[in-house]
Amino acid sequence: MKIKVIDASGKVVLPGGVDIHAHIAGPKVNSGRLLRPEDHIIDPLTKTDVARSGTGRSVPSTYYTGYAYARLGYTFAMEPAMPPLEARHTHEELMDIPIIDKGAYTLLGSNWFVLERISEMNKDEMAAFVAWLLKASGGYSIKLVNPGGEETWAWGKNVHTLDDLVGSFKATPRKIIKTLAEVNERLSLPQTIHLHTNNLGIPGHHDVTMETMNAVKGIKPGKGRKTNMHLTHIQFSSYGGKGWNDFCSEAPEIAHYINKNDHVSCDVGQIIFTNTTTMTADGAWEWTLRGITEHLAWSPRSGSKWMNTQVELESSSGVVPYIFRRKNPVNAVQWAIGLEFLLMIKDLNKVNISTDHPNGGPFTFYPTIFSWLMSKEARERMISRTDKAAKEKTSLAELTREFSLAEIAQVSRVSAAKILGLKNKGHLGIGADADIAIYDFKSPLEELNKNYKAVEKGFGKAAYTIKDGELVLKDGEIVSSPFGRTFRVEANIPEDWTLQIRDAIEDRFRKHYTVSLANYAVQKEYFPNEELITTELR
């Protein structure tokens, strides 16, 4: 065996980064690419002997995505919104993302099968359906986006409280969330349900977030963890005020709940002041956002360009370019909220960094977030450059906490791996994958909180990135480009449960789907390298 020795003296060795929530593959990402040629032209990547060319920035091409993660020392990323009908497309793109390990969450929040049978179906059948759909789509966990709202959006409406009826169904968002959370724990899936709340992005609707957390409080978490819900990009769900004029932060209240209760974890969805592309399965919100852009100076007076889609029987989606501006009071408050969560949540196992790439900003800005966390000086400098709302309407300026390198490691890889239930990621102990990032800060480590530029630089360009024992990146340059694995989950259930719903699924496809059942499920060719996690019923 050939052994290569890397001299890491004076450098920082960490497990490879884990990104729990980044839109990197799938039809809506591809629509984003089509919508934004002006975004690609400013960040081209030329090919080298080992790496392919690509275009970047907010919606990068597949190869660029893999290389950019490696450059940050990240080796794992999850695509968080895969409509089962578009699973093929999503996996085709995931297959083309080099270096990193990856996976995708299956959208279930507005699936007709779930909506229609939620009041009458017994729990066994629901579990059987979820297990079947996860397998058919090659998904990793259950994703809910504005539960029920995707379906109502097909009729031009939205759900506004947890107890609104979803279209003509007897389902409500509360029922959907509770049922799927119970099913999730019953199937012992490695991750909890991954939830994008109702009324996301709208001022004054943090109460819906609070109610959502309360709704699942009693559900018993699965084996090996205390949580039963992951609130994703929680920054976008923590707005107070009655409108955009008195828009303010309610992060302290929600962070307080998370500190008091152990059943919720979250990622922040930090925003970055930059030109980016928003994309989500929450089509209704994207339409609202498009209307908002009519009033913003950077946008055409008729509003930003946009796309919106309805995925038959399953989901919807939308894409709108957006520029976060320092001098915009709302954007300034949004920026502060993300940092408030990271600094206020005491147990860092419950929180991790994301930008909801590319909604809050491209993931390539993670090092900037690290520098804000490690240095109060860096935060103060940014506060002084932003609109005064960041100071007046949030509590960020009062927070004095400064993260250590260990705490940065916690929020950028360790807690994400734990929340995802990955036993071989996020640590360098026995049984871990050899995914290693080595950073060189060129500054004494105890002075990093004073030298925040060094933090940004050091994390922005890893000295070495090792993936599965192979050196992939040296001094920020790709040296080899292997392909990582696709992580997916299969939940074992009694066979007769599946038989009970088989006729109903077949009937649904015959009557309503534009594809036949035989062509629906993703087959093994879509997972050339896979890591299959099987779970047993609790």
Place this chain on the structure above:
Amino acid sequence: MKQFILTQKQPVINPNIPVEADVISPDIFAKKSIEEIKKLIIWRGNRQLALEEIFSLSGAEHAGDSPGEIEILLTGELSKYKHIGEKMSEGKITIRGSIGMHLGSLMSGGKIVVEGDAHDFAGANMTGGEIHIQGNAGHYLGGSMRGNWRGMSGGKIKVDGNVLNECGIWMRKGIIEIDGSATMFLGMHMHRGTIIVHGDVIERAGAEMTGGEVIILGKLHKNLPSFEFKEIIDKLPVEGFGTIKGPLLVFVGDFAERKQGKMFLLKKKNEHLID
């Protein structure tokens, strides 16, 4: 002035293959000796070539430190040469002949003179400087790069000949003056800035404009229904140009968007629009 003369070598090999020549710019020539400039890389189709393989170069021994001191003279059949003067900030480029797409796109200063025609996207997304095209220009003159909703935001473009469709699309600032005629969608999506056309315009001028001024001193064959006639004025002072004598018809629009755009048409030639 440090002058560099680039003459295309004859016979021209593969004249129909596009050439990406964004290195031909004073900003890139600066701080280089003529030997280094000869070795600059340009792409013809999928092949990399040194500049000296296509052009014979002569001129100053060293370009000096300031791009503003550099003058580049290009001669040859260059209608497939793209991105000349892209992102330039100072200096001067003169082209003896016609030039390909993206001439002076994203430029922020300096001057480009074309003694022939220019292809599409000349001056796209420029933020400053001056382009003078003595022949005709193509589509998207002073427009925006694909997908960008913020187009030309400063500088001046003068065309002695005619222009084609979507001239000044998404324009935000600056001035475009056309001596000849324009075809369709002149000043489409325009946000601010001024376009002056001395010749005739076919139709759909100012489509979806939300601000700025379109001045047509020839005949506008057909007006959009979403423009409203407002008044007749005698003269119009234009910043950076002078005063235009009328009488002029004033239209506001586009009503399909917000009606903050203004179109001025010479009364003498456009009586048919207010009947």
